[in-house]
Structures are given as structure tokens and as C-alpha cells.
Amino acid sequence: MELRSFSVLAAAAFIAVGIWAQGFFPELPYPGGYTFLRYEVRGPDGPASSWILEVVPKGESYEVRMTMVNEISDTEGFSLLRTFMGAGTLEGGADVIPLAPIFSLWDKEIEAGKSYLLRERARLITEREDEILGIPVVVGTYVHPLFPRQRAVIYLPRLSHRALLLFPPYLRVEEKTDGEYRLIEEMELVKFVHED
Numbered sequence: 001m002e003l004r005s006f007s008v009l010a011a012a013a014f015i016a017v018g019i020w021a022q023g024f025f026p027e028l029p030y031p032g033g034y035t036f037l038r039y040e041v042r043g044p045d046g047p048a049s050s051w052i053l054e055v056v057p058k059g060e061s062y063e064v065r066m067t068m069v070n071e072i073s074d075t076e077g078f079s080l081l082r083t084f085m086g087a088g089t090l091e092g093g094a095d096v097i098p099l100a101p102i103f104s105l106w107d108k109e110i111e112a113g114k115s116y117l118l119r120e121r122a123r124l125i126t127e128r129e130d131e132i133l134g135i136p137v138v139v140g141t142y143v144h145p146l147f148p149r150q151r152a153v154i155y156l157p158r159l160s161h162r163a164l165l166l167f168p169p170y171l172r173v174e175e176k177t178d179g180e181y182r183l184i185e186e187m188e189l190v191k192f193v194h195e196d
Contacts, residue, residue: 026107028163033057035164038191044183047071053166096173096184097147098122102154109159110138121145124154132169133192135161149176150184164194 035055040048049070056063072078101118110116116124126140137155144150155170169189174181 028107030055031163033194033196036191036193037165037189039167039187040190041185041187043185095147097144097150097152099152101144102142105156106162110156112138130155133189135169135192137169150174151181
């Protein structure tokens with residue numbers, strides 16, 4: 001159970017690194033200054049886990065600190081290897097909508113009230129503009145043809161803020177069961193600081 005609390009963020013991190021390594025993830029130059037991000041990952045059960053990224057300027061370089069905080073029950077046969085190996089899967093290995101096509105938009109301006117055709121015939125349907133922690137976002141629903149019972153509600157930051165974020169400020173993956181959508185997992189930016 002607790003492994004899945006950690007999994008959306010870990011899966012997103014692995015996906016982002018893999019996409020970037022293949023040249024599909026547009027790299028935006030860091031604008032400089034100090035940045036602090038704290039994301040919380042929640043599933044339908046159990047405690048939230050956290051992922052913290054802090055970028056500290058050090059003269060001509062940056063010190064980057066990453067911390068993952070997760071509570072794992074020792075009654076489930078806890079081991080470090082199992083924790084690490086299970087970190088890249090959602091719902092203990094269940095098939096979950098792939099997030100990679102979303103990142104093809106990372107270097108593009110997105111408008112509310114549009115439909116964007118993405119890689120793998122996935123689609124992002126944008127609905128409205130909003131704001132999370134002072135970050136302007138466009139709210140949309142992401143769907144993938146190979147996962148017709150799932151969707152992701154996503155808050156994509158405006159292009160002006162994407163170089164400061166590694167992931168969208170909010171992402172909620174849901175699956176339709178018995179006629180209604182139920183939470184698989186969600187990831188939310190709960191603290192954001194940037195100082196020039």
C-alpha cells in the first residue's frame with residue numbers, strides 16, 4: 001500500500017528523465033535564483049508522501065537538494081530494495097495512463113478552451129485558467145486511447161513558470177469504475193518559493 005503513495009512522483013520522475021534522455025522532453029534553461037518545491041503524493045488510502053527539491057545558488061554553480069519522504073509499514077516485509085524497485089510503478093504494477101505525451105507540450109504555450117493532439121494519439125483538452133501558489137496554470141483533462149477508462153486532470157503551468165518546475169503543480173490520475181471516476185493517485189505542489 002505505502003509503496004503506491006510514492007509511485008506517481010517516482011514514475012513521473014523516471015518518465016521525465018527517460019523522455020529527456022530520448023530528446024522528447026524540451027529542456028528549458030533555469031532562470032537563476034533560489035527555488036524550493038514541495039510536492040505531496042496521495043493515493044486513495046494511507047498517508048501522503050513528499051518530494052522536495054531545493055536549488056541553492058553557489059556563486060557560479062547551484063547546489064541541488066532532493067528529498068523523498070515516505071512512510072512504509074514494516075508489516076509488509078519492508079526492505080530498501082523493495083522500496084526502490086517498487087517506486088516506479090503505480091498501484092503495485094497496474095496499467096496506468098502514460099504521462100510521457102504530456103511532456104511534449106512543455107516548451108509550448110497552451111491556451112484554455114483548446115484540444116491538443118499529442119504523441120500516441122493522446123489528447124489534452126484544456127478548460128480554463130487558474131492559479132496555484134502564485135503560478136498561473138491552464139487546467140485540462142488528459143486522455144489516452146489505450147487507457148479509455150482512465151484520465152488525468154492536470155494543471156499545466158504557463159510557459160513563463162515551467163523552467164522553475166519539474167512537474168505540473170497538480171496531477172490527478174483517475175479510473176472509471178461503476179460509472180464514476182475514482183482516484184488512483186494525485187500529486188500536488190504544496191509549497192513553492194522562488195527568489196531571484
